[in-house]
Amino acid sequence: MSNPHKGRTGLDRILRAAGYSWAGLRAAYSGESAFRQEVWLMVLATPLAFWLGQGWVEVALLIGSLLLVLIVELLNSGIEAAIDRVGFELHDLSKRAKDLASAAVMLALLLAGGVWAAAAYHRFIA
Incomplete structure (x- = not known):
């Protein structure tokens, strides 16, 4: 078929x-308000990445970590939309899918925060 x-x-x-x-x-x-907030974070932080990063690898990691947050947020929103399309009644599998997608966003944010903290440490302390 x-x-x-x-x-x-x-x-x-x-x-x-x-x-x-x-x-x-x-x-x-x-x-999606979270996506809007993360877009504006990226818009404001991108010029900062060029100042904070020492070399193209660091700049790429700083910007890439923020881009990863946007990508994961898009996937999270897609999963939420698909679950909501099926129905709004409470179901363990729907909750699990949404919670797992939300956890992925949290991990992407933690990764971005870690990359930015490491770059700041490298620039100002090390």
């Missing part, structure tokens, strides 16, 4: 995929 939505190829497929991705970013920004 073939999927009728999977028949696109070439440039048409790339353009449509880019459009879907852009729509997803817009939906996340307009509908």
